[in-house]
Amino acid sequence: MHDELTQVDIDKMKEELQHRIQVLRPQLIEEVKVARSFGDLSENFEYKAAKREKNRNDSRIRYLENMIKTAVVIDGTAAGDGVALFDKVTFYLEEEETEETIQLVTTLRQDALKGLISKESPVGKALLGHQVGDRVCIHVSDSYHYYVQIRKIEKTGEDPDIPISTF
Structure with a gap:
């Protein structure tokens, strides 16, 4: 199934995707490295938390990429007197x-x-x-x-x- 989205939706997703890849991902990778240096990984809460945040960011990146790739772009302007999108x-x-x-x-x-x-x-x-x-x-x-x-x-x-x- 394809989601019907406007060009503004697509642009907002591309903006978030760029931020997550270029800014957030390097920060989270660095946090994982620092937390790993604290020692024993089996009892290292900082490492588990940093890894969880990195994985969450990666998941959101995959979601945004898929949404952008499969979206059907629709016109958000209303036509006629009936209820339309954004009314x-x-x-x-x-x-x-x-x-x-x-x-x-x-x-x-x-x-x-x-x-x-x-x-x-x-x-x-x-x-x-x-x-x-x-x-x-x-x-x-x-x-x-x-x-x-x-x-x-x-x-x-x-x-x-x-x-x-x-x-």
Whole structure:
């Protein structure tokens, strides 16, 4: 499966990749060497911690390289009146009788705690293309779904300041 990402997503990943390879990797390799010099590796916490950080960085490098290589670049501009990528959407949750505002983003920039919801999530998939006033069914699983009514769509466009996710 290929991730649909914008050119801004790709550029941010390339920037992080360059930093991790050129700056962070040499630092972490040096930390491993210094920790190794402390002696007995079986009881050397500093060595284990340095090695773990180096491996974590290497893992992130592989992840970024793979994402860049396999990504499908999409246009982040909205067309028409319906909900599109990067739009802020205010909707009424019928079940809870509350309003919520979210922004639809690419999978790489999702952060539910900040209201950044992936276009691949159940909410994102359901809202895409719908217009103000539409009642939309959100299918969470085969046994659970709920309804929302779109109250407002704000065409914001892509915000390059939204960071990409890390692990």
